[in-house]
Amino acid sequence: MAQVRSETRDIRIPPIGLAGILHVPRDAYSIIALVHGSGSSRLSPRNRAVADALNARGMATLLFDLLTYDEEIDRANVFDISLLADRLAGVVSWLDAQPSLARLPLGLFGASTGAAAALVAAAKFPRRVRAVVSRGGRPDLAGDFLDEVRAPTLLVVGGADVGVIELNEEALARLQGLKALEIIPGASHLFPEPGALEAVIDHAARWFERYLAAGSEKSAHGFETKNERKGP
Numbered sequence: 114m115a116q117v118r119s120e121t122r123d124i125r126i127p128p129i130g131l132a133g134i135l136h137v138p139r140d141a142y143s144i145i146a147l148v149h150g151s152g153s154s155r156l157s158p159r160n161r162a163v164a165d166a167l168n169a170r171g172m173a174t175l176l177f178d179l180l181t182y183d184e185e186i187d188r189a190n191v192f193d194i195s196l197l198a199d200r201l202a203g204v205v206s207w208l209d210a211q212p213s214l215a216r217l218p219l220g221l222f223g224a225s226t227g228a229a230a231a232l233v234a235a236a237k238f239p240r241r242v243r244a245v246v247s248r249g250g251r252p253d254l255a256g257d258f259l260d261e262v263r264a265p266t267l268l269v270v271g272g273a274d275v276g277v278i279e280l281n282e283e284a285l286a287r288l289q290g291l292k293a294l295e296i297i298p299g300a301s302h303l304f305p306e307p308g309a310l311e312a313v314i315d316h317a318a319r320w321f322e323r324y325l326a327a328g329s330e331k332s333a334h335g336f337e338t339k340n341e342r343k344g345p
Contacts, residue, residue: 144172145174148228236261267294271300
């Protein structure tokens, strides 16, 4: 059944009540879960900008926190990829329990350590997660799960993010499915430079449109290897 109107609501995801913001545009054809990294939250202007842009292109979004306030105080939790991935798995299960959302193809947009959690979830839910985008991510922290990811995966890195570029190049080589690496010239880790975040959003939106839109299932699950590296 088509979504007849847009919907925005605050949610709590069980079992511990993780806070989230769900926005479903009218006639949404997919849903993107935004998995933020260290030092960020569902209220981050960067995350909200990404969500707003995806909403404008017909994608529902779920912004949520993987950790409670008390858990965030312990910085070790921010880098506990196993914990973050387990929380994300709970989010995927919650989405699948919502009749209006379970039918929508799922994409994951991960930033920093959240990108590693997204890749672990993609490996664990190969038929549910249809596409992944990493923004300034640490895909290397996904460990051995990298070799199991089959969802089409786009890695986006700033051209001035020295060290992280190399980690993403190494991760790209290990990914077995459709994949690409986009380097944004002159951008640093958080993409604060003029036009940098907009470039990330455009690359991400086009990736999700390619692999989540109607009729894309065959290419998304064809497991063709595509090794692309763009940028300077």
